[in-house]
Amino acid sequence: MRLHRFYIAQKVGNNEEVTISDADLIHQLLNVFRFKVGDSIIVFDGTGFEGKAEIVSASRTEVILSLAKTVVPVLAESPREYHLTDRNFVSLYLSLIKKNNFELAAEKCTEIGVAEIHPVISLRSEKKDLNIPRLEKIVKEASEQSGRLSLPEVFEITDLESAVLLAKKNNKMCVAFHTGELNCDSATERGYDEAGQILVEKVAVFVGPEGGWTEKEMKLFTENNFQVCSLGHNILRAETAAITAVWEAFHRG
Secondary structure (H helix, E strand, C coil), rough: CCHHHHHHHHCCCCEEEEEEECCCHHHHHHHCCCCCCCCCCEEEECCEEEEEEEEEEEEECCCCEEEEEEEECCHHHCCCCHHCCCCCEEEEEEECHHHHHHHHHHHHHHHHCCCCCEEEECCCCCCCCCCCHHHHHHHHHHHHHCCCCCEECCCCEEEEEHHHHHHHHHHHCCEEEECCCCCCCCCCCCEEECCCCCCCCEEEECCCCCCCCHHHHHHHHHHCCCCHHHHHHHCCHHHHHHHHHHHHHHHHC
């Protein structure tokens, strides 16, 4: 039987026992899944450590786990974690859209393997705010469900100009997806290290709101040497475009 996975804030590492005091996690373990003393789960701490744990003590305020076996996945043997292997390290810069749609995009991009999620205010953004703690909870649960060994980092909302500068500073390649532009079939050219292993590329993916990027925003991208690409002839909803763009960024090169 497949064991349920849970993210814990405590470092798993070589610890033989960890104490859980997070009220939400305790509620999930004891009231939602109805685990009891003697039951086993999988825990991971977001740093690449994952292990099987047995519940040895449980109360409304504290759950104690005994770690039966802790493993550190070998990167080359961990296809679950794209951005830690030979795949691109992908950061998604997504314009603010309707709350449910933004959350859906974040959830699915987490499952694919996105490393960072940056909410961006663009000229055509439908909303100007976002519940960041709720979004962090969504990507945590998506990481637990999908078998990821780490959690994507969720950033605070920023304006587009600041996002462009940050992306240029932190990434080798920046791509803005826009309806009507040419497809970029060779958007990523990978390099190799001395051992002949593929080098992980840091890629920033920008996806606009339902109305697309404005001419002013497109000029900002081109002035900063962004590649501007299309996701095909069909006009995609913003959340669909984000999911597709992240997938494309992982599989180019």
